[in-house]
Amino acid sequence: MRVYWNGSIKPLEDVRISPLDRGYLFGDGVYEVIRIYGGRLFAAERHWARLARSLRELSIAPEPEAEGLEQAIMTLIHEEGIHDGIAYVQVTRGEAPRTHAFPNPAPWPNVLAYVQPYPRPEAIMRGGRAVLVPDIRWHRVDIKTVNLLGNVLAKQRAQEAGADEAILHRGEIVTEGSASNVFIVRGGIVFTHPATTAILNGITRQLVLELLQAQGVPVVERPFTVEALWAADEVWITSTTAEVTPIVEIDRVPIASGRIGPVTSLVRDAFMAAVAR
């Protein structure tokens, strides 16, 4: 596999990350996962905007130029022959002797990118299973950092239970999935957690909100409870890789009839149509 590293493309084996990279010592870095459909990047400009925001929130500078990064990724897509896949981009604060506070002078950020094939998950069509897990992550998950242990442990719980995703809750409030946003439908109205510091404002989440509005489906961005999740008519999750995945079962209990609901189908198909365009 060939990867992009600080301005050049080289074999993965030739990339040497220093033990003093703050990404390694502190998780002091941010990332994006961008979908590749038909060899092209999907919603790239939104991902670059979010990457820039994450970097600003952590005072990591200078930002890598999106244009150059995108060109490098297109080269990788071509070289690796990727049709449907993902591009992974990570930027860390760079290398410096270990101290918690930002190094002064600031090191030069390290930029990594690679692409890989990624098939559409089967759960999009068959419906997925979830487990409910307490959200023990830090309180700035709106920044897309590589401090992901809370997400890792939640996803591991899902995997051990044979589920596709972990749905997280802080106390009574459902926040999001371990790597996705959560939507419910109740009485014809769609609810999802607002884009506060308690969730990562997914690109697919944003696109789905726009699709729902275009379809005239009423949507409320408001926190909802675990109880409301259990009582929902429909549940789905969104993410760059999961697209719109219906959730038909949580903790082995069916949601409503346990079948994929009409609003979920509508938005899933509308999203797939948007992708096809």
Place this chain on the structure above:
Amino acid sequence: MRVYWNGSIKPLEDVRISPLDRGYLFGDGVYEVIRIYGGRLFAAERHWARLARSLRELSIAPEPEAEGLEQAIMTLIHEEGIHDGIAYVQVTRGEAPRTHAFPNPAPWPNVLAYVQPYPRPEAIMRGGRAVLVPDIRWHRVDIKTVNLLGNVLAKQRAQEAGADEAILHRGEIVTEGSASNVFIVRGGIVFTHPATTAILNGITRQLVLELLQAQGVPVVERPFTVEALWAADEVWITSTTAEVTPIVEIDRVPIASGRIGPVTSLVRDAFMAAVAR
């Protein structure tokens, strides 16, 4: 600088961490900082025990053998000519294609260690300054992981304010420092947060609790409030590098008289005597 990496000692420049190391992609690793005094490791067995616990909590296996690691560190201490310093040890889950859940089969953990000189901070004798910062970290800070962005941002706040440390609070409760534990004295009684999942149970914290008990000073491990912090007769912090550092000022406001108090002096000097032994 020469470092230990997976069984051998080599120049820092020759260590190549893979972009697929889960320490880099998820902060999926743990660490220890061990004090070196007079060329010898201080309280090493307690650090090895905590490292083993951290690894177990994250199901990272197999654990590196403490004996071999300690021998490697002693070699580094000798090679680098360290008298007073620190040893840094980090173990990550290892390398695997990126997925949140633990890779199956489990990769082999990556083990890094290095040593460096570290002088005794001046604040131990002159008294240190702190700032009060909300604790936004995840809810398993009892595991000594490299998911340290919350600590990094807090320490940065302290540095920008010209302070030595950030004291963290979750709501009304004082938890600990960004890289230390916090003790207060009120009416001759010492209070510190109990060793729950809300704090990292510092080795120096443990040693200081034992010293206080040996000196007959009453100690209560119980959460205390921000209000109690402001009203304290004395405040100090403990850590492997800060030892027992008096805090004489918080947010530019003096604690009590703004001078180092008698219980603080007692425990600081008892700790220094323990180190000298």
